[in-house]
Amino acid sequence: QKEVEQNSGPLSVPEGAIASLNCTYSDRVSQSFFWYRQYSGKSPELIMSIYSNGDKEDGRFTAQLNKASQYVSLLIRDSQPSDSATYLCAVRESGGGADGLTFGKGTHLIIQP
Amino acid sequence: GAVVSQHPSWVICKSGTSVKIECRSLDFQATTMFWYRQFPKQSLMLMATSNEGSKATYEQGVEKDKFLINHASLTLSTLTVTSAHPEDSSFYICSLIPGLAAYNEQFFGPGTRLTVL
Numbered sequence: 001q002k003e004v005e006q007n008s009g010p011l012s013v014p015e016g017a018i019a020s021l022n023c024t025y026s027d028r029v030s031q032s033f034f035w036y037r038q039y040s041g042k043s044p045e046l047i048m049s050i051y052s053n054g055d056k057e058d059g060r061f062t063a064q065l066n067k068a069s070q071y072v073s074l075l076i077r078d079s080q081p082s083d084s085a086t087y088l089c090a091v092r093e094s095g096g097g098a099d100g101l102t103f104g105k106g107t108h109l110i111i112q113p
Numbered sequence: 114g115a116v117v118s119q120h121p122s123w124v125i126c127k128s129g130t131s132v133k134i135e136c137r138s139l140d141f142q143a144t145t146m147f148w149y150r151q152f153p154k155q156s157l158m159l160m161a162t163s164n165e166g167s168k169a170t171y172e173q174g175v176e177k178d179k180f181l182i183n184h185a186s187l188t189l190s191t192l193t194v195t196s197a198h199p200e201d202s203s204f205y206i207c208s209l210i211p212g213l214a215a216y217n218e219q220f221f222g223p224g225t226r227l228t229v230l
Contacts, residue, residue, distance in 0.1 A: 034218065043206045043224040044157065088156065092219075100147045100159035100172075101208075101219060 002027040004091050006104035014112050019076040021107050023089030026070070032092040033065055035074045037085045038106065044088055048074060079111045115211045116140045119222035126197055127230055133193045134225045136207030142187035143209040147219065148180075151204040163190040197229045 003026040013019040021035075032051055036044035048063040050056045050072065056063045062075040072091075076083055086108050090101040116139040126132050136146055144165045149157040161182055162170040169182035181193040194201055206224040210217045 036221075041226075043204075043221040046218050046220060049218050098145060098162070100149075100162055101157075102159070103156040105156040 002030075002091070002093070002102045004089055004102050004104035006087075006089050006107050008105055009108040010110050011107055012110045012112055013079050015079060015081060017079055019079045019083065019109055019111070021074040021076075021087050021089075021109065023072045023074075023104055024070055025072070025089075025091045025102075027091065027093060027102075028067075028070060029093055030067075030070075030091045031094055033063070033072045034090040034092070034101065035061075035063060035072075036088040036090060036103075037083075038088055039085050047087070076109075081111045081113050084109060084111045115209065115220040117207065117209060117220055117222035119207060119225050121225060122223060123226040123228075125228045125230065128198050129196055131193055131195045132197055132227060133191055134205055134207075134227075136190045136192070136209075136222050138188045138209055138211075141211050143211065144187060146184060146190040146207055146209045148182065148190075148192050149206045149208065149221075151206065151224075157206065160192075194227065197227070199229045202227055202229045 005024045034049050035047045037047050038044045050063040050065045060077045064073045086106040088106045089104040092099050118137045120135045146163040148160045151157045160175045163182045163184040165184045171177045184190040204224050208219045208221040
């Protein structure tokens with residue numbers, strides 16, 4: 001059974017600092033990796049996607065993928081109080097769109113003003 | 114990103130009744146839509162994959178006769194929870210992928226919160 005593991009937190013980070021979120025996955029054939037942000041009572045919002053080993057940067061966010069270690073991470077620079085949310089790591093077996101996502105339970109991030 | 118709507122946003126029903134939830138793609142056609150369920154403090158769990166014009170594919174442990182999915186058009190998929198019971202109370206969220214190209218991201222609707230009394 002496919003598993004995606006995340007530390008549930010809460011992870012508390014001072015405003016302006018770097019928040020580091022980690023995720024490991026069990027299915028070695030996984031091809032696509034995503035980070036979603038979910039505010040309480042709301043549906044997930046896509047933050048980043050990554051498909052190749054290495055780093056991918058988008059604004060204050062950097063996703064890192066290491067397929068050999070089956071590890072995905074998300075760095076949030078210059079953390080803001082509005083970044084406080086639950087961050088979900090999601091994995092898809094294929095590169096294409098026909099498969100649903102397997103989600104981790106999420107890491108609750110708190111940015112302290 | 115893609116614009117996805119769900120209706121209703123919340124619903125309260127009595128045990129034994131059926132509830133229909135609609136998921137619409139507002140700005141493009143989607144041959145595949147997904148239905149997820151999220152219980153409090155838990156992660157999203159994929160329930161089924163909805164394919165336009167064909168039968169849905171259900172994940173292991175999801176009762177296809179209880180959760181009826183209809184994907185009659187490229188912009189609309191419906192999930193009907195039949196004979197709902199309190200344990201079906203959950204946050205139901207649909208998602209879809211714009212286009213058919215590989216490596217497309219999945220975008221979620223706003224969700225429907227179902228409470229069964």
